[in-house]
Amino acid sequence: MLGAAATAPLLSACGSATASRVVRFWDMPWGPPAYSGLAERVTRGYRTADGARGASYQSVPWNNYYMTFATGIAAGKGPAISTGASFQAFLFEQQGAIHHADNVVEHLHAAGADDVFLPGVLDTMRTADGYVGIPWQLDMRVLWYNKRVLDETGTSVPTDWDSLLDAGRRLKKAGHYAYGTGAGAGNTAGTQMLIGLMLGNGGGLFDPDGNPDCVTNRNIEAMDFAQELVKEKIIDPACLGYSADNVLGQWKSGEVAMGIHDSGLPSRVGDTGDLLDVASPLTGPHGDKGALYYVNNLMMYKSSGTRPAATERFLRYYLQHLQTYWDEGLITALPVLKSIADSEALARDPRQVKIVREWQPISRTYAERGTARLAAVDGGSALYRFTQTILRGDTGPRQALTTLQKSIASIAL
Amino acid sequence: MTTAPTTTRMRPSRKRTMLLLAAPSVVLLLLICTYPLVYAAIQAVHNGSLINTGQYVGLQNFTLTLPTPEFRNAALFTVVFLLAGVFGSWAIGLGLALLLRMPVPGAKVFRVLLLLPWVMPIVVSATAWNWLVATRDSPLPTIARALGFGDVLFLADPTLAVITVCVVKVWLSFPFMMLMSSSALASVDDSVYEAARLDGAGPWQRFRFITLPMTAKSTYISWVLMAIFCVNDFPTIYLLTGGGPVDATSSLIVLAYRKVFQDFQTGPGVAIAFTMTFVLVIVSALLFSRIRKADVA
Numbered sequence: 001m002l003g004a005a006a007t008a009p010l011l012s013a014c015g016s017a018t019a020s021r022v023v024r025f026w027d028m029p030w031g032p033p034a035y036s037g038l039a040e041r042v043t044r045g046y047r048t049a050d051g052a053r054g055a056s057y058q059s060v061p062w063n064n065y066y067m068t069f070a071t072g073i074a075a076g077k078g079p080a081i082s083t084g085a086s087f088q089a090f091l092f093e094q095q096g097a098i099h100h101a102d103n104v105v106e107h108l109h110a111a112g113a114d115d116v117f118l119p120g121v122l123d124t125m126r127t128a129d130g131y132v133g134i135p136w137q138l139d140m141r142v143l144w145y146n147k148r149v150l151d152e153t154g155t156s157v158p159t160d161w162d163s164l165l166d167a168g169r170r171l172k173k174a175g176h177y178a179y180g181t182g183a184g185a186g187n188t189a190g191t192q193m194l195i196g197l198m199l200g201n202g203g204g205l206f207d208p209d210g211n212p213d214c215v216t217n218r219n220i221e222a223m224d225f226a227q228e229l230v231k232e233k234i235i236d237p238a239c240l241g242y243s244a245d246n247v248l249g250q251w252k253s254g255e256v257a258m259g260i261h262d263s264g265l266p267s268r269v270g271d272t273g274d275l276l277d278v279a280s281p282l283t284g285p286h287g288d289k290g291a292l293y294y295v296n297n298l299m300m301y302k303s304s305g306t307r308p309a310a311t312e313r314f315l316r317y318y319l320q321h322l323q324t325y326w327d328e329g330l331i332t333a334l335p336v337l338k339s340i341a342d343s344e345a346l347a348r349d350p351r352q353v354k355i356v357r358e359w360q361p362i363s364r365t366y367a368e369r370g371t372a373r374l375a376a377v378d379g380g381s382a383l384y385r386f387t388q389t390i391l392r393g394d395t396g397p398r399q400a401l402t403t404l405q406k407s408i409a410s411i412a413l
Numbered sequence: 414m415t416t417a418p419t420t421t422r423m424r425p426s427r428k429r430t431m432l433l434l435a436a437p438s439v440v441l442l443l444l445i446c447t448y449p450l451v452y453a454a455i456q457a458v459h460n461g462s463l464i465n466t467g468q469y470v471g472l473q474n475f476t477l478t479l480p481t482p483e484f485r486n487a488a489l490f491t492v493v494f495l496l497a498g499v500f501g502s503w504a505i506g507l508g509l510a511l512l513l514r515m516p517v518p519g520a521k522v523f524r525v526l527l528l529l530p531w532v533m534p535i536v537v538s539a540t541a542w543n544w545l546v547a548t549r550d551s552p553l554p555t556i557a558r559a560l561g562f563g564d565v566l567f568l569a570d571p572t573l574a575v576i577t578v579c580v581v582k583v584w585l586s587f588p589f590m591m592l593m594s595s596s597a598l599a600s601v602d603d604s605v606y607e608a609a610r611l612d613g614a615g616p617w618q619r620f621r622f623i624t625l626p627m628t629a630k631s632t633y634i635s636w637v638l639m640a641i642f643c644v645n646d647f648p649t650i651y652l653l654t655g656g657g658p659v660d661a662t663s664s665l666i667v668l669a670y671r672k673v674f675q676d677f678q679t680g681p682g683v684a685i686a687f688t689m690t691f692v693l694v695i696v697s698a699l700l701f702s703r704i705r706k707a708d709v710a
Contacts, residue, residue, distance in 0.1 A: 064674065066463075066674055066677070067463070067674060070462070070463035070464050071463070073464055074463065074464050091677060092464075095462050095464045095465055096464075096465065097464060183657070183658075184547070184568060184569075184654065184655060184657065185651060185652055185653060185654055185655030185657070186651075186655055187655075236549065237564065237566060237569060238547070238548060238549055238554075238564070238566045238568070238569045239569065240566070240568070240569035240657060240658040240659075241546075241547050241566065241567065241568025241569040241574070241654065241657075241658065242547060242548065242568075243543060243547070245543075246543070246547050246548050249548070250548070255550075372677075375677060376675070376676045376677045376678075379675055380671075380675050380676045380677075381656075381671045381672075381675055381676055382676070384655070384657070385657075385659060385660060388657050388658045388659045389659055392569075392658060392659060411676065411678075412460070412678075
């Protein structure tokens with residue numbers, strides 16, 4: 001532990017100060033193994049103005065990704081540009097490592113940026129100092145249901161909270177957990193479900209100015225509803241110990257009939273994938289609709305030994321080739337570009353089209369304005385603890401939200 | 414007739430030789446450990462990140478982190494985990510070592526099989542235990558339901574999660590203790606037991622007054638090692654429960670990891686790791702003093 005935290009600065013001595021002609025692109029494994037192969041081909045296809053190979057590709061595993069990036073950046077051997085966690089760019093901006101993408105945005109505006117991206121997506125990247133990244137895909141959280149299970153039990157697809165509760169009770173009688181989720185080791189599904197309920201009731205974790213604002217009537221109401229689902233055993237009480245694989249196993253076996261999951265769920269549950277469909281967003285008790293999504297982005301870095309102009313040029317090239325991933329069916333996230341959203345590639349799966357049309361417009365991220373704090377909130381211990389407290393059901397929503405508010409407010413970055 | 418003194422003073426020339434022989438290892442260890450320790454000490458008194466050192470804050474990372482309920486809970490669980498890990502695995506390991514001394518058919522096969530938990534990669538073990546206990550349809554909850562215990566939430570109930578994690582730790586660690594105990598028992602001459610039998614000592618007396626004292630040194634060494642293994646055991650806990658439910662199985666090493674790599678609070682995380690190191694050094698020193706006493710005895 002001590003050694004790990006001390007590794008990054010040690011390696012900084014090995015950093016190179018000379019500018020490289022080759023743009024180093026670090027990418028996460030966003031799909032099956034073939035995804036990384038395609039990403040490498042796209043990257044290798046980039047050429048400089050004089051025809052030389054202009055970019056190198058490196059796939060970075062999610063495990064300890066922050067350590068990997070921090071070490072690379074500190075050593076001057078980090079990427080010039082990368083994909084990564086949704087709020088990673090905000091964190092590294094705060095640490096002075098991000099090269100802002102304003103020039104690229106200007107370039108896009110000249111081409112009519114408002115028509116390039118889906119509504120509201122580009123704005124999520126803006127901070128007081130500029131754009132920390134450029135969106136490239138949307139990691140949605142939508143309500144899936146198993147058509148066969150609902151048909152066999154005579155259950156209607158829920159449209160609001162009351163009908164979700166009714167459907168849950170009916171499915172429970174038939175021996176199913178109506179609302180599949182998990183909050184075990186490394187599993188953020190439970191957190192995303194709870195935040196989705198808050199957003200779906202017009203609530204959220206932050207006020208418009210980006211200050212923690214957890215203890216609101218709308219949030220309390222949403223968490224009361226979540227605890228009702230737990231109390232009625234519509235949510236499996238054992239879910240506190242469920243890893244992501246445990247939850248997928250329940251979807252696969254048909255034990256789970258409904259639940260909030262990402263847009264790639266059908267591709268990860270074998271033959272059951274064909275039985276799954278996307279519900280329309282639920283209407284909250286006050287008529288609100290809302291859901292959580294993550295805007296995954298391409299971020300550029302300072303001190304990478306690459307000239308910023310060269311990195312920006314590669315980023316523009318990469319955006320022009322995003323369509324390839326959806327054409328080849330190697331990515332299950334949603335596109336950010338309207339051109340891909342309207343393409344035949346997406347139209348092949350009506351469920352994805354439904355997600356773009358019905359879920360994307362009502363989806364929000366944790367806060368209207370991105371900050372470094374969000375990186376610590378998303379996947380951090382405060383939200384993890386809060387999720388388990390709510391799903392355990394032995395602490396009231398107000399108390400749990402008050403603790404969460406204090407924890408988020410105490411995050412000093 | 415005079416008896417030889419029980420202790421002899423080492424001759425200076427021999428001492429020098431031993432120091433010279435140990436020097437390469439000591440220098441290598443210092444090279445490997447000194448930089449991380451020094452830089453971690455710097456991080457512990459700054460408010461920076463893994464990229465930037467940040468501003469000097471003195472002992473603020475310690476004073477703000479150590480009195481918190483989450484630190485206290487983690488420290489308490491670490492103690493429980495340590496005690497269960499050390500003494501649970503020692504009791505089972507010693508018991509099996511004693512059993513395997515008996516002329517049992519296939520003892521060698523058993524000895525190899527009993528080593529499996531220890532030699533198996535931790536990711537495989539954690540996955541296997543997850544399969545055993547995590548969901549309603551897992552084997553152990555199914556058996557518990559069949560026995561009339563209802564739905565037993567092995568990983569979702571805080572108390573049961575603590576017990577489960579400790580049981581897994583014991584399961585992972587007893588082969589090591591069994592090996593240590595076996596080697597210690599092998600050094601006890603059978604004639605000692607034979608003499609005790611002739612004097613009328615029963616099995617318990619032989620165990621109490623021969624086995625335990627004569628294997629004490631090895632036992633203390635294995636306790637020190639196992640204590641270090643337990644306090645520094647991140648993967649067993651993190652892969653099984655992630656420190657949950659509701660921090661019930663969050664040990665100090667898990668808390669430190671979360672602080673640094675999930676909450677991005679490098680200073681407080683390193684402060685926790687430093688505190689752990691300090692406590693471990695004290696515990697090890699105390700146990701080593703016991704070893705020296707056992708040696709003298």
